[in-house]
Amino acid sequence: MRLSDRSPLTLGAYALAAILALFELAVLWQALHPNVSADYRAYYIDRTTTCLPQPVTGEYVLGTELNFRSEGDETRELRPCGWTGPAGDGTHSVGETSRLRFAVDAQGPLTLMLELTGVTLPGPAQQRVLISANGHDIGEIAVTPDKAERFVISIPASALDDDGFVDLKFDYPDAISPGKRVSNTYWRSIKLTTASLSPA
Amino acid sequence: MHSPSTDFRQDRPTAIVLLLPLIFVLSGTLIRFLAFRYAEPDTEWTQYFDALCRWDCTWYIRMAETGYDTFPVPSRVSAGNWAFFPFYPILVGLIGKLIPLPTIVLASLLSIATAYAAVIVAWPLLGRNIRAYTLYAAFVLSGPLSFYFTTFFTEVMFVLLTTLVFRFLGRSDYLGAAASAALLSGTRIVGVFASLSIGVKALMDYRQDKGTWRGIVGGLLGQPKLVLAIFISPLGFFTYAAFLNYWIGDGLAFSHTQRAWGRQIANPATYLWEGLVNWPNGGALLSNSQILALAAVTGLVITGVLAWRKQWPAVVFCLFCIIIPLAAGLASMLRFMAGMAPITITAATILGKNRVIFAISLIGLIIGAWFVTLAWLGGNVALV
Incomplete structure (x- = not known):
C-alpha cells in the first residue's frame, strides 16, 4: 500500500x-x-502552595481547648491540610503552610490560643509562623525547637466572614528540609499540641 | 535482542518452548509460597496473594475495584490515583465483573498467565536459543524479582506489550507494533516512547531500502500504514489524557499528582551519582540507594550493548524509559529495570552464551528468588 x-x-x-x-x-x-479549581492549580500546577485544602466540617464548640497529641482529641475535621500525625508530641506541620478550619458563628472578636513547639531538625534557632484568619494577617510568632510555648493571638471582628467558618493559615518561612533533595511538600516547621478559639 | 525470523513458521513456539516456562511457573509459585510461609508463619495460607501485594499493588487493587479518584480525592489526601495508567487495572476490573474472585487472586492469576505469554512471545527475540530462553523464563517466572510479574503490578503487561512491539517491529510490521504500542502507552507513562521506536525503525528501513537519506520525508509520508501507525501508537496515552480532562479537568493530572509524592525533578546524572556514593550504614553490603542506582547503571550498560549492536529502536525506547524516571529520582528503579524487556532479554542472551555462566546464572536466579521474596515481604524499600 x-x-x-x-x-x-x-x-x-x-x-x-x-x-x-x-x-x-x-x-x-x-x-x-486545564479547567480546574484555584486550589488544584495552586498545589499541583503552579506549585505556589504545599497545602491543598481537603473538605472538612470544622466542627468545633467555641471555647473548647483541644489536645492535638495522638492520645488527645479527634481533630481530623479541623485540619484541611499541611499536617501529619497526630503523634505523641503533637500534630506536626508538613510543607510550608498548614491550615485549620473552625466552624464557629462568631460575631465579635475572638482569641486564638496555640501551644506550639519547633521541630528539632538542624536549622534556624527559631521558626517564624505567619498567621492569617480568613485571608487577613493576624500576627507573627516565633517558635523555639523542643520548647512548648503558649501563644495568644487576637482575631478582630473585621477578619471574620459570615460564612460560619474561621479559616486559619500558618505560613512557615523558615521551614526545614529534612534531607537532601526533599520536596517542600515534606518540609517541617512546628508541632501543634493544643489549640482553642474563644470569644475575646 | 535478536530479530524475529522473516519466516513466521520458524518463530512458532515448539512444545519445549511452551512447556519450559510452565516448570518455572510452578517453581516460582512454590518458592514464593514457601518464603511467605517462612516469613509469616502465623498468617493463613489463603492470604498468600494478599501478602505479596505490597506498595503500588494496593493502589491497583483499588483502581480495579472502584476506578479513578474524583477531585478532591475521597480519602482526603493530595495523592490522587491518576498517577497510575489505566490499561491493566481496567482489564482486571473488567474481567472481575465476569469472574467472581477476590481482585488480588484474579489479578495474580492473570499476571502469571500474562508473564507466561510474555516469555513465549520473547522466544524469537532471544535468538531461539534455549539457554537464553531458559534464563529469561526463570527470571520472569521464578527469579528474584518474579513477584513483580506475578502479583498486581503493571510491569507484567508492560513486558508483554513491549515484547510484542519489538516482535512486530522486527518484521517492519508498523501497524502491529502500533497496536501494541497503543496499549503500552495506556499501561505506563513511558510506554508512549514506543512511538519513537516505530519512527526510528521506519527511518532505518528507508535507509536500508533506498541506500540514501534523500527523499526521506516524502518516502515516509508516502507509506499510509506507517503514517497511520505513528498516530495509533500513542493512542492509549491520549485516550487517558482525554479521560482525565473529562474526569477532573486536567489531562496532565497523572504528572501533576506526582507532587503529592514529593518527586523532585533534577539532573538524572546527579541522582545516579548521589545514589552510587550513598554508602550503607550498619554493615550492609549495599545501601538501598546504591541498589537502585546500580539497577539504572545496569540498564544503561545493556542499552549501550544494544547501541553497539545498532538496535536503535530499542536503544531509543530504553534510553527514554531510563532517563525520564531517573530525572524524578531513583525510586522504583529496580522494578522499572526488571520490566524493561529489551534489557532483560539482551541480558539473557549474553548470559546464555556460555554454558558455565548459564548454569551459575540459573542457580543464582532460583536461589535469589527465596531471599529477595523474603526482603519483599519484609518491606525492603529498594524493591518498591
Whole structure:
C-alpha cells in the first residue's frame, strides 16, 4: 500500500490518520489548558502552595481547648491540610503552610490560643509562623525547637466572614528540609499540641 | 535482542518452548509460597496473594475495584490515583465483573498467565536459543524479582506489550507494533516512547531500502500504514489524557499528582551519582540507594550493548524509559529495570552464551528468588 496507489484503502488509512491526529491535537490543547479549581492549580500546577485544602466540617464548640497529641482529641475535621500525625508530641506541620478550619458563628472578636513547639531538625534557632484568619494577617510568632510555648493571638471582628467558618493559615518561612533533595511538600516547621478559639 | 525470523513458521513456539516456562511457573509459585510461609508463619495460607501485594499493588487493587479518584480525592489526601495508567487495572476490573474472585487472586492469576505469554512471545527475540530462553523464563517466572510479574503490578503487561512491539517491529510490521504500542502507552507513562521506536525503525528501513537519506520525508509520508501507525501508537496515552480532562479537568493530572509524592525533578546524572556514593550504614553490603542506582547503571550498560549492536529502536525506547524516571529520582528503579524487556532479554542472551555462566546464572536466579521474596515481604524499600 503506497500513496501512489490512491486506492480506497490508502485514502482510508490517511483519513483515519488525520482523524487520530486531530483527536490527539485536541487532547493536547485541552491538557495544556486545564479547567480546574484555584486550589488544584495552586498545589499541583503552579506549585505556589504545599497545602491543598481537603473538605472538612470544622466542627468545633467555641471555647473548647483541644489536645492535638495522638492520645488527645479527634481533630481530623479541623485540619484541611499541611499536617501529619497526630503523634505523641503533637500534630506536626508538613510543607510550608498548614491550615485549620473552625466552624464557629462568631460575631465579635475572638482569641486564638496555640501551644506550639519547633521541630528539632538542624536549622534556624527559631521558626517564624505567619498567621492569617480568613485571608487577613493576624500576627507573627516565633517558635523555639523542643520548647512548648503558649501563644495568644487576637482575631478582630473585621477578619471574620459570615460564612460560619474561621479559616486559619500558618505560613512557615523558615521551614526545614529534612534531607537532601526533599520536596517542600515534606518540609517541617512546628508541632501543634493544643489549640482553642474563644470569644475575646 | 535478536530479530524475529522473516519466516513466521520458524518463530512458532515448539512444545519445549511452551512447556519450559510452565516448570518455572510452578517453581516460582512454590518458592514464593514457601518464603511467605517462612516469613509469616502465623498468617493463613489463603492470604498468600494478599501478602505479596505490597506498595503500588494496593493502589491497583483499588483502581480495579472502584476506578479513578474524583477531585478532591475521597480519602482526603493530595495523592490522587491518576498517577497510575489505566490499561491493566481496567482489564482486571473488567474481567472481575465476569469472574467472581477476590481482585488480588484474579489479578495474580492473570499476571502469571500474562508473564507466561510474555516469555513465549520473547522466544524469537532471544535468538531461539534455549539457554537464553531458559534464563529469561526463570527470571520472569521464578527469579528474584518474579513477584513483580506475578502479583498486581503493571510491569507484567508492560513486558508483554513491549515484547510484542519489538516482535512486530522486527518484521517492519508498523501497524502491529502500533497496536501494541497503543496499549503500552495506556499501561505506563513511558510506554508512549514506543512511538519513537516505530519512527526510528521506519527511518532505518528507508535507509536500508533506498541506500540514501534523500527523499526521506516524502518516502515516509508516502507509506499510509506507517503514517497511520505513528498516530495509533500513542493512542492509549491520549485516550487517558482525554479521560482525565473529562474526569477532573486536567489531562496532565497523572504528572501533576506526582507532587503529592514529593518527586523532585533534577539532573538524572546527579541522582545516579548521589545514589552510587550513598554508602550503607550498619554493615550492609549495599545501601538501598546504591541498589537502585546500580539497577539504572545496569540498564544503561545493556542499552549501550544494544547501541553497539545498532538496535536503535530499542536503544531509543530504553534510553527514554531510563532517563525520564531517573530525572524524578531513583525510586522504583529496580522494578522499572526488571520490566524493561529489551534489557532483560539482551541480558539473557549474553548470559546464555556460555554454558558455565548459564548454569551459575540459573542457580543464582532460583536461589535469589527465596531471599529477595523474603526482603519483599519484609518491606525492603529498594524493591518498591
